[in-house]
Amino acid sequence: MLQSPPRFEDDHLGEETSLLPEDDATRNPTPLPKLQIAVIISVWFAESIISNSISPYLNQLVKELPIVGGDERKVGYYTGIIVSAHFAAEAVTVLHWNRLSDHIGRKPVLLLCLIGVIVSVIVFGLSRSFWALVLSRALHGALKGYGGVVKSMTAELTDETNVARGFSMLLMSYSLGDAIGPFIGGILSRPQDRWPSVFYHSFWAQYPYSLPCFVTAACGCASFTANVIYLKETVNCGLLTGLRPPSLETSSDAAGEEPASILHAVPPKGLEKPPPLSSILTRPVLISITSYSILALLCMASIALAPLVWSTSIELGGLGLSPSSIGLWMSGYGCMNGIVQYALSPRLISRFGPRAVFLTSVSICALIYALFPFENLALRYAFGGSGVAERLLITLQISLFCVAQMGFSAVYMYISSAVSNKRLLGATYGLAQMVAAIQCMAGPAAADWLFAFSLTNNVLGGNFAYVILVGLVGVGLCVSAQLPRNMWTHRSN
Numbered sequence: 001m002l003q004s005p006p007r008f009e010d011d012h013l014g015e016e017t018s019l020l021p022e023d024d025a026t027r028n029p030t031p032l033p034k035l036q037i038a039v040i041i042s043v044w045f046a047e048s049i050i051s052n053s054i055s056p057y058l059n060q061l062v063k064e065l066p067i068v069g070g071d072e073r074k075v076g077y078y079t080g081i082i083v084s085a086h087f088a089a090e091a092v093t094v095l096h097w098n099r100l101s102d103h104i105g106r107k108p109v110l111l112l113c114l115i116g117v118i119v120s121v122i123v124f125g126l127s128r129s130f131w132a133l134v135l136s137r138a139l140h141g142a143l144k145g146y147g148g149v150v151k152s153m154t155a156e157l158t159d160e161t162n163v164a165r166g167f168s169m170l171l172m173s174y175s176l177g178d179a180i181g182p183f184i185g186g187i188l189s190r191p192q193d194r195w196p197s198v199f200y201h202s203f204w205a206q207y208p209y210s211l212p213c214f215v216t217a218a219c220g221c222a223s224f225t226a227n228v229i230y231l232k233e234t235v236n237c238g239l240l241t242g243l244r245p246p247s248l249e250t251s252s253d254a255a256g257e258e259p260a261s262i263l264h265a266v267p268p269k270g271l272e273k274p275p276p277l278s279s280i281l282t283r284p285v286l287i288s289i290t291s292y293s294i295l296a297l298l299c300m301a302s303i304a305l306a307p308l309v310w311s312t313s314i315e316l317g318g319l320g321l322s323p324s325s326i327g328l329w330m331s332g333y334g335c336m337n338g339i340v341q342y343a344l345s346p347r348l349i350s351r352f353g354p355r356a357v358f359l360t361s362v363s364i365c366a367l368i369y370a371l372f373p374f375e376n377l378a379l380r381y382a383f384g385g386s387g388v389a390e391r392l393l394i395t396l397q398i399s400l401f402c403v404a405q406m407g408f409s410a411v412y413m414y415i416s417s418a419v420s421n422k423r424l425l426g427a428t429y430g431l432a433q434m435v436a437a438i439q440c441m442a443g444p445a446a447a448d449w450l451f452a453f454s455l456t457n458n459v460l461g462g463n464f465a466y467v468i469l470v471g472l473v474g475v476g477l478c479v480s481a482q483l484p485r486n487m488w489t490h491r492s493n
Contacts, residue, residue, distance in 0.1 A: 029161040037166060039223075039230045040153050041173035043114060043146055046223040048177020049184065050121050050140075050216045052334070055303075056186035056327035058082070059311045061209055067130045073316065076308055076452035078130060080445040083304060085134045087441030089141035091434050097145025098152065098430025102423065105233045106149050111224065116143025118220040125213025128206075141437070148429035155416040155425060156234040163416065164346040167409045172342040175405070179334025181216065186327015188212040235426075280428050284418035284488040289432045291358065291483055292411045294476040297439035298365040299404055301469055304444030306330075306397075308451060309372050316455055317376050317462040319390065333398035340402040345409045354410035355483045361407025362480055364400050366473040369466045371397045417487035 062068060062078045101109040120140035127133045150170065158166040190208040191199040204211070307326050312318025321329075349357050371393055378389035419428045450465035460467060 029165065030159050032162055032166060032169075033157055035230060036157055036232060037154070037169060039226050040150055040157075041170055042223040042226050043110060044150050044170055045173040045177050046114075046216075046220045047117065047144070047146070048174040049181040049219050050117060052178050052181030052330065053185035053212050053216045054124070055307045055330060056182050056323040057189040057209055057212075059308055060189075060323050061133075062130070065130050072313065073452060073456050075312075076448040076455075079308065080304075080448035080452075082130075082133050082137050083448070084441045084445040086137040086141035087437045087444075089138040090144050090147075091141075091437035091441060093142045094145050094148060094437055095427070095430040095434045098148040098426045098433065100145075101149050101152070101430075102235065102426040105235050106153050106426070107227070107231050107233050110146045110149050110153075110231070111227060113143050113146040113149075114220060114224045114227070116140075118217050118224070119143075121213050121217050121220070125210035126207055145430075148426065148433040151412060151415075151433075152426045152429045153234050155412075155429075156422075163413055164349050164409060167412045168341050168345045170412075171345065171405060171409055172338045175334050175337035175341050177334065178337055179331045182327040182330030182334065184215055184327075185212045186324045186330075188215060189323055280419070280424045280431065282418070282420065285415070285428060285431075287482050288411065288414040288418045288488070289428075289435050291480045292408075292415065292432050293435040293439040294479055295358070295362060295404075295407045295411060296436040297443040298362065298469075298473060298476060299401075300440040300443035301447035301472075302365060302368045302401065302404070305369075305372065305447045305451060305465075306401075308448055309375075310394075312455075314376065314379055317373065319375060319379055329394060329398065333401055336398060337402040337405055341405060341409065345406045348406065349410055349413070353485055354413050354487060355480075355485050358407045358410040358414075358483065359477060359480055361404045361410070362473060362476045364404045365476075366470045368397055368400045368404065369469045369473075371400075372466055373463050413487055414483060417489070 058079055059075050062075050062082070063072060065078070067078060068074050097109055097113060117140055120136055120143060123139065124133065124136040127136050151167075154166045154170055155163065187194075188211045191211050192204040192208065199211075307330070309317070310319045310321040310326050310329070311323070312320070314320045345357075375390055375393045375397070378393055415428060415432055416425070419425050447465065447469065450468055453459065454462045454464040
């Protein structure tokens with residue numbers, strides 16, 4: 001017999017109080033509803049492939065545009081605008097998409113947004129001017145409202161015993177996209193140059209970067225089909241009775257799985273619509289979202305810098321790598337990151353706590369930035385002979401990327417536990433995604449702009465950007481130190 005879930009208030013117990021009661025802390029983890037988790041993470045997997053497939057060739061694409069005027073040092077300015085347009089549009093719209101999912105359900109919002117993203121990537125592949133690229137990326141960001149929806153559904157399908165595993169699987173799927181997306185972008189860009197006997201039609205010369213966009217759009221179509229057929233709604237949008245939605249009653253049984261805990265999926269009894277949006281602005285929510293946005297800023301700045309620095313000529317402080325080489329390195333990072341997020345992240349969080357993992361992730365970003373100039377020095381002076389030292393440093397750097405990404409599993413747990421009323425879970429993740437999108441917009445743009453500014457003005461030998469970014473890590477540590485040792489807890493009535 002299902003029991004009504006506990007009600008929550010806005011006031012919290014002590015921040016150091018253990019999240020779980022003694023009898024829950026030692027119980028075996030609840031089995032995850034595998035089919036539902038699988039179709040949900042397929043959306044995040046497709047999104048990762050689509051978003052990351054452009055990274056190996058974006059700088060080369062911009063370099064070929066008339067707006068650059070043949071000056072390689074200006075590429076960072078324009079790539080920053082393209083990337084920022086995506087996150088600016090996401091910041092404006094994502095809260096509304098997630099708030100809408102609280103009212104009409106998660107599934108229709110997720111499917112509608114997925115269709116829009118598929119269309120946007122096709123438009124990107126057929127764009128031939130700078131502003132067309134900007135608009136297509138903005139369209140992608142405006143319709144990427146499923147970011148918070150996917151995280152909300154993951155929280156609704158898990159409980160305190162398996163939430164870390166659920167979010168680690170979500171990050172693992174994105175990491176696999178990190179591996180496959182750059183590989184697709186690097187290998188399939190300019191196919192007429194690589195396979196002239198197959199791609200001999202003039203279309204491929206006119207649109208040399210369209211093939212990877214078509215392939216990644218097909219991945220999005222596959223995810224859309226799977227979600228149409230198999231995804232079950234996790235929000236009861238009718239008269240709420242305190243019981244779980246009918247779709248959840250049958251989803252795990254049909255798949256032959258153990259039902260997951262529904263604590264997150266069940267709204268308080270008698271509530272007919274989500275509470276006002278202002279009710280989510282509690283101290284735990286604000287601290288958790290601010291910490292999330294800081295990590296997003298630092299990670300996006302480092303990931304945006306990597307292909308830019310690697311593609312820049314050696315004389316200007318880069319590594320002079322080709323799009324295919326960058327794609328292979330980024331794919332290697334994605335493979336490594338998938339293993340780390342799935343195998344290590346939940347174990348480390350369980351062993352050391354989410355705050356220790358999160359603060360470590362923020363600190364690691366300083367080392368990532370510091371490695372960029374050393375990679376150039378290693379290649380310029382051939383330490384170790386024929387680029388051996390350079391490859392070792394890149395390997396170390398992408399390993400640190402993986403460590404930094406573990407902080408997202410921890411902070412998603414903080415956001416989920418900070419919500420006192422689970423009917424506001426979608427809106428809370430929407431707000432988190434909006435703030436993170438603003439930071440992701442500022443991060444790549446500021447990093448690319450600082451890199452270009454450092455080169456064109458020879459500030460600190462072209463290393464001024466790295467000094468500023470390392471300083472931001474210190475600011476992030478000061479803010480994130482306010483997180484509790486364990487997850488947020490609420491005082492029940």
